[in-house]
Amino acid sequence: MAALSEFDVIDRYFRRPASSAILGIGDDAALVTAAQGCELAISVDMLVEGRHFETGVDPESLGHKTLAVNLSDMAAMAAKPRWALLAGALPRADAAWLESFARGFFALADAHGVELIGGDTTRGPLNLCVTILGEVPAGRALRRGGARPRDSIWVTGRLGDAALALAHRRGEVELDADELAACTHALMRPEPRVDFALRLRGLATAAIDVSDGLAGDLPHVLRASGVGAEIDIAAMPRSGAMERLLGGEARPTALQCLLAGGDDYELCFTAASENDDAIAARAREGHLAATRIGTIVEGSTLFVRDERRIALSPPRGFAHFAV
């Protein structure tokens, strides 16, 4: 096969006619306008081979995940994702890999009505960087700083399964074939909670997406809000595999995955406790599990209640440069 130029890669695999953008891929910049009365929410995430995903990972799943982690940031702001830009360094221009990656990326983009409006490709160690832009009515974004004492703390979905998949590969826990498939799906095919997040506008007081583990991410909300929290491990939503492992010898590893595993891409949010029923109802409408796991308290400490109350300080989340 002839070598692909940078422009060929974008044209063949990533360029589509502009739909909602004024100008899409193909000029020095894209042009967009936010809907009347909306602010633009923008964030960027970089995924590096060997750090955020393993060498040889299924490219279609990687395409999904590369966009999913960004959509999850939009969900955490209660912003409706609209446009994405994809920059990638690739060790080589492999047509089959690119087709598969693009298929995974666009399947999720289409499901959320997201248009790819910009790109940059270059040769280099595999690195994928997505910038996402979304719209949120002015003043309605869910920030990290709005949690108040006595607010309920919620999480969507289940926590820790993605980390269990990695722990299994490292030989730290043993999953059976079905459990491994489910946990690997959680790791590689996270479903960003965008639709549910939009239902939380005006109801939640603060939100964050759980990318570095609850014990790593919830403290960002606590610091920004100037509050502490108590969470109850027994209440934390978990899979059958997680439940089984928590009851056995691998409990310490399983607990670590549940609390601080990373790669969950669930929403953690707070809301006044009088809205508990309303939130449960929105979750049912959205066909999504949402579980109340604790309460915001005065102070600045994150307490985790297990057999005994443990103060987690500093948080033990995933830190990219920690030794």
Place this chain on the structure above:
Amino acid sequence: MAALSEFDVIDRYFRRPASSAILGIGDDAALVTAAQGCELAISVDMLVEGRHFETGVDPESLGHKTLAVNLSDMAAMAAKPRWALLAGALPRADAAWLESFARGFFALADAHGVELIGGDTTRGPLNLCVTILGEVPAGRALRRGGARPRDSIWVTGRLGDAALALAHRRGEVELDADELAACTHALMRPEPRVDFALRLRGLATAAIDVSDGLAGDLPHVLRASGVGAEIDIAAMPRSGAMERLLGGEARPTALQCLLAGGDDYELCFTAASENDDAIAARAREGHLAATRIGTIVEGSTLFVRDERRIALSPPRGFAHFAV
């Protein structure tokens, strides 16, 4: 020195209070609104060690260049740059390197009134990815598709010096110490032509920034506009070093640098020829060289006039995946 976490890196070196953004670094996404009546121009560029810059390059210059290449995209759209997001993979969290990189980055950002509103850092092979957002009054962006036959073709500054610096390092040309310093400055400290580009609104018909060499980039304008071009090598603006090399044995290499060297980050734009004087006047006002190098013609071919007329097809610009 203690290890720095991802959050420490952003907090210590890149986080500043939000100025013009509604919400800057520190939440799941930033929040901005474009000025009334403006569209948002957005682009992304990824710079990879060993490909776009050499290992061990001065980090302050790299900080400058990382932002400069993005500002250059805004210039090419006649958009006023406002906000940037920086994602970086770093092999290690080296405080001195980060301080120096941030100094170069912010010096240029401050000079252009650009606010850093988002970031992501991770460990990995050195890779820097900037997303830039700018404002342009609705319908006034300079696109690639507006060039018309008989339009004049212009470039700012000088072409080819950055490529000469690289050719010198490869032993293909020999520069004296002063020439090498000047060419290295052109390579590492490009000055994005933002201010001048804003003066071209309503005057230029099409624009692109010259990042892959004129012979690589001008064809994008030609294709988008459905036209051809004739450019005159004798008219192309060049340094004394380039002039000297063009007159000697290294002429083929020098020509390659001038025409297709890459890393110029000058503007190439077209405008109706009756505006030649107006453009020259705007350049003088902006204390910037702007040189008329040729004419848009019917057809689709880029002709380069030297001793004889050469048709350049396909373009010989820098292609990241070409063998």
